[in-house]
Amino acid sequence: MLDFSDLPVVDVHCHPYRRADALSPEEWVDALAFGGGSPAYLQEGGIDVDAAALTMLGRLKRDTLYFRFMLHRLAEYFGVATTVDAVVAARNRAIANEGYANYAGRLHQAGRIEALIVDDGYPLPQINLDKFRAEVGVEVLPVFRIEVLIQDLLDDDCGWSEFRQRYDESIAEALGNGGYRGLKSIIAYRTGLDIDPGSRSPDQGRVALDRLRRARGRGDDPVKHLRDHLFCRAIERCIDFDVPFQVHTGMGDWEVHLAACRPALLMELLRYPAYRACKFLLVHTGYPYHGEAGYLANVLPNIWCDISEGLPFAGNAGKRIIAEVLEMAPISRVCYGSDVYGSPEPFYTSALLGKQALGQALGELVDDGFLSVGEAQEAARMILADNARELYGN
Ligand SMILES: [Zn+2]
Numbered sequence: 001m002l003d004f005s006d007l008p009v010v011d012v013h014c015h016p017y018r019r020a021d022a023l024s025p026e027e028w029v030d031a032l033a034f035g036g037g038s039p040a041y042l043q044e045g046g047i048d049v050d051a052a053a054l055t056m057l058g059r060l061k062r063d064t065l066y067f068r069f070m071l072h073r074l075a076e077y078f079g080v081a082t083t084v085d086a087v088v089a090a091r092n093r094a095i096a097n098e099g100y101a102n103y104a105g106r107l108h109q110a111g112r113i114e115a116l117i118v119d120d121g122y123p124l125p126q127i128n129l130d131k132f133r134a135e136v137g138v139e140v141l142p143v144f145r146i147e148v149l150i151q152d153l154l155d156d157d158c159g160w161s162e163f164r165q166r167y168d169e170s171i172a173e174a175l176g177n178g179g180y181r182g183l184k185s186i187i188a189y190r191t192g193l194d195i196d197p198g199s200r201s202p203d204q205g206r207v208a209l210d211r212l213r214r215a216r217g218r219g220d221d222p223v224k225h226l227r228d229h230l231f232c233r234a235i236e237r238c239i240d241f242d243v244p245f246q247v248h249t250g251m252g253d254w255e256v257h258l259a260a261c262r263p264a265l266l267m268e269l270l271r272y273p274a275y276r277a278c279k280f281l282l283v284h285t286g287y288p289y290h291g292e293a294g295y296l297a298n299v300l301p302n303i304w305c306d307i308s309e310g311l312p313f314a315g316n317a318g319k320r321i322i323a324e325v326l327e328m329a330p331i332s333r334v335c336y337g338s339d340v341y342g343s344p345e346p347f348y349t350s351a352l353l354g355k356q357a358l359g360q361a362l363g364e365l366v367d368d369g370f371l372s373v374g375e376a377q378e379a380a381r382m383i384l385a386d387n388a389r390e391l392y393g394n
Helices: 025-032 039-044 051-062 065-078 084-098 100-110 129-136 146-156 160-175 202-213 222-241 263-270 290-299 315-325 344-367 373-391
Strands: 009-014 113-119 139-145 183-185 245-248 280-283 303-306
Touching (some): 009 280, 009 344, 009 373, 025 051, 025 084, 039 051, 051 065, 065 084, 065 315, 065 344, 100 344, 113 129, 113 344, 113 373, 129 139, 139 146, 139 160, 146 160, 146 183, 146 222, 160 202, 160 222, 183 222, 202 222, 222 245, 263 280, 263 290, 280 290, 290 303, 315 344
Parallel strands (some): 009 113, 113 139, 139 183, 183 245, 245 280, 280 303
């Protein structure tokens, strides 16, 4: 295993959060853990959320390998016992003693995190990024999530001319003066990645929105036609502004369309001649279908793979995911990302896990004669930061 702990990190996909100085252990677990359901999820199913149900939910969140790894690394960082109570008390104490910005900045420095590329489409309502930037003490580059804009326009119930104009202008404003460094789509959570590239026809947007507003959508799916068209429009804006398009692929939270989130579904669209100039970052590298993303990054020239979410949320799978993506993806097309949120701590522990997983995966490639130690060092540097900097021109 190689040691990459000193290498700088650019987190290519993560989320801003609201500052919280003092948290109870339960609040901290709720803010950071991945999965495990929620009281609202049970209530919507008519299930009574009593004390026993809350205990069960809390236990599920603490029982993932992701959470256990985070807790161990934080206990080491603070020099306290490996319990949620001890770690949260140490965190709250440190923030009270040194101030939030110092605390967050020190954690990022410990992971050598230099920049966060954030999707501020989660959480909603959106986080004020100027405030967030001042609080975390690290460079913050935002990407613009098109589905937040689409929902606003649908709620306004306007006609196609106004819809299209406001859609295009809002994106141009975001990428122009707004400081956004690219676009992001979660269409995999909505109507799926099986997007017909012919959806770019302006008539498709007009007809689909008209059907949707007049509820004449029987027999086909106007929502899907509209979203597919707007997705294609977003690709064209990315080409105009020469910025990358982040597309959610693979797993997410429980709402994701798990059967329609495979990277393979994007192939028709990605190789469509009109879209070959767009740089696509396949967010989460399609995990658990990450082999498909690695293949796409191999056979098509403008595809990047972001290993976030599988790493850190799939725990010990990080080294396997990296190794399997690298089976086909060029080293220069793979980027570190975390997809974490909520508080500074998981940004730090995810960087540690990313470096550990890279050390294991690349170390094995050295043992097997695929890379020299020097090449493995260079590959780690590229995956952890340089590829993202090159992609975002930063
Ligand atoms: Zn995300």
